Amino acid sequence: MPTIHFVSLTPNGERTVQDVTARTGCTLMEAAVDAGVRGIAADCGGLATCATCHVIVTEPWAAKLPPAGGDEQGMLDFTAWPRQAGSRLSCQITLTDDLDGMTVDLPPKQY
Numbered sequence: 639m640p641t642i643h644f645v646s647l648t649p650n651g652e653r654t655v656q657d658v659t660a661r662t663g664c665t666l667m668e669a670a671v672d673a674g675v676r677g678i679a680a681d682c683g684g685l686a687t688c689a690t691c692h693v694i695v696t697e698p699w700a701a702k703l704p705p706a707g708g709d710e711q712g713m714l715d716f717t718a719w720p721r722q723a724g725s726r727l728s729c730q731i732t733l734t735d736d737l738d739g740m741t742v743d744l745p746p747k748q749y
Contacts, residue, residue: 640738666728677744684729719745
């Protein structure tokens, strides 16, 4: 069961980290929603049609993920926060034991 570290900034600029232990095989978005991670809206429920589950995967973790598919690439052009290196839709990342310890940054806004 991988543990994922979700990093966000408070309104006063402080970093907060929420650690989530997830079941292998679920998506990063499902793990975040199940754990009540603030900052993952997931309005479309994981269909890659809304971009409200945008995360920025930090290195070295980003390099361990399969490349984003065409639908995901297209939706990343519509995120509320500008796309960055490591930007992904969390609904398109399936968690594996190899991702234990992965850190993702949450953008300041999703919509």
